[in-house]
Amino acid sequence: MSSSQTDIIDSSIRLEKVKNVVVIGAGISGIVTTAHLLRIGLNVTVIERADKVGGAWNYSPQPDPDPPFPSMRPPTPELQQSCVEGLSLQDMKSRFAPPGPVYASMKSRNSAAVMQTSLLGWPEGTEDYMGHEKVLAYLQDLACVYHVNERARFSTRVESVAKRESDDRWLVQTCELIRTTIGYTLKRDTCEFDAVVVATGRYNVPRVPDIPGLSTWKQEFPSRVSHSRQYRTPDRFCNKIVLVIGGFISSLEITNDLTSNGAKVYHSAKDTMFDFRDRVDHENAEKVPMVGKFTITSEDVPTPRLLDDDSPIPGRVILESGRVLEHIHHVIIATGYLCSYPFLGPTLEAPSMPLQDADEKVIITADYRTVHNLHEDIFYIPDPTLAFIGVSHFASTFSLYDFQAQVLATVFAGRVRLPSQPAMEVEQMRRKSRVLPGTFLNSIFLLDDFVIRRLLEWVNQDLVAGGFEALRGPDPKWRDEFKVLRENARPLLGKFQDNYLSS
Structure with missing residues (x-):
């Protein structure tokens, strides 16, 4: 073995003191992480702000309260704001765990085979x-099984996570909502852990772009302008004209739901390489350029109480092309979420x-869409x-996420070494140097099988050398179906896939 190889091994990082782990979040990421950490023998506490598991897949007919218009950065975090006394139980529950983005007819985006974890198969006959x-x-x-x-x-929010030098x-401050016979009480606590796993998902803070006039429309006609997170059913949009802003998957799904149920949709977005609007195939959907501004056509604007359900908004939408749209009944902002x-x-x-x-230290910057300084999108x-x-x-x-959780468990258990900090920093800079315009550092462009293969090569070397069973990765059926999914995405993602694989 060369001296350079010895230096690399000597400077690698092995975590040997992790016994007690806190997992923040009990959606898919938190559930699989907890399961794998428990299976490998670590003690785990899960903190979840809702009163049950499921995360973003929990459906509520009650939509999320309005986000700010615009919303380009999350509200300033304050302990007192999230655990304030004096609210009704329902209002406090909404503060703790706002309703998620699932709408009534929402379906999974992938097949059962592709969505299956290593921990549990789908019930026989699942479509x-x-x-x-x-x-x-x-x-x-x-x-339940794990x-x-x-x-x-449950019903517990994490307010602060900080390392005691x-x-x-790790000191984790929490605020728990406890129901009582007369309402509720709030219990604050501080617990200590050896390690922290953040598994809170990407669908928490709606992103609303700062389009001129949009905030005025929202202020004047609040029930007519909403974020896709608040969408539940197409019923009230039937026979109406709806402007959907956004070119990614949620906008595609909502546009399909609307047009299939009698709405006319103008589908507006910036022209990007990720434009999903062409996948809407319905005569009632029209792809239009990005909105430039919203205007109100008359100073004598009726109050929201006087604008009946069948009346369009008395305003114009000026597209960046100069085209003018009128007689719009509703606007749905489907421009994604902020990562916070x-x-x-x-x-x-x-x-x-x-x-x-x-x-080299920050995790979230002003764009709120990139998560920095994570090795393999996992380790800080x-x-x-x-x-x-x-x-x-x-x-x-x-x-x-299931496979990432397996990798995490082997590292936290001390069975697999991480590269040295300088080596991980070099890798982070290399990844950043390859990010193409309009894309994000943490996007892998449906190259999961390649990512998993790379992770397997890394972790199995130490696992086998240490006498542990090697990780197997997804089963052959997953690989076959995922390959078809990846190849079908080539017309849209091919340029980005090739760039990712060449880096």
Whole structure:
């Protein structure tokens, strides 16, 4: 063995003191992470702000309250704001766990084989592209089989996560909502852990672009302008003209739902390489350029109470092409979400730091769409006892997050070494140098099988050398079906897939 190879091994990182782990979130990422950590012998506490597992797959007919218009950065995190006394029980529950983005007719985006985890198969006879009820039932079964519920503290928000320098323990401050006979009480607590896993997902803070006049439309006609997170059913849009803004998957799905139920849709977005609007195949959907501004046609505007359900909004939509749209009844903003971890504090979540100025410590910058300084989108490079599952974007979430959780468990258990910090920093800079315009650092462009293969080569070397069983990765059926999925995406993603694989 050469001296350079010896130096690499000597400087690699092996975590040997992780015994007690906190997992923040009990959606798919949190459930599979907890299961694999328990299976490998670690003690796990799960903190979940809702009163049950399932995360974003929990359906509520009650939509999320309005986000700010615009919403280009999350609200400033304050302990007092999220755990404020004096609200009704229902209002407090909404603060703790706002309703998610699932709408009534929502189905899974992938087949059962592609969405299956290594932990549990789907029930016999499960159809592909199943409804959200069956997806949630699968997650609940996973949590039951692997005793996730027994490890969970439900109706509990994480308010602060910080490392105590004196003994390298993580201090996690929480606020628990406890129902009482007369309402509720709030219980604050601080617990200590050896490691922290953030598994809170990517669908928490709606992103609303700052389009001139949009905030005025929202103020004047609040029930007519909403974010896709608030969409539930197409009923009230039947025989109406709807402007959907956004060119990604949620806008495609909602446009299909609307047009299939009698709505006329103008589908507006910037022209990008990720434009899904061409996949809408309905005579009542028209692809139009991005909105330039919203205007009101008359100063004598009726109040929202006087604008009846059948009347269009008395305003014009000026597209960037100069075309004018009128007689719009509703606007749905389907421009995605902001990625935010406010409990990590201002050093790791730096709202004033531009994306291009990200240093070697920050996790979230002003764009709120990139998660920085994670090795393999999992381990925080300056301190790998802070980890994330569910960051990778444009991926087959169930299977990939399940495998990432397996990798995480082997590292936390001390069975697999991480590269040295300098080596991980070099790799992070290499990845950033290859990010193409209009894309994000954490996107893998449906190359899950290649990512998993790379991770297998890394972790299995140490596992086999240590006398442990090697990780197998997804089964052959998953590989076959995922290959078809990936190849079918080539017309849209081929350029980005090739760039990712060449880096």
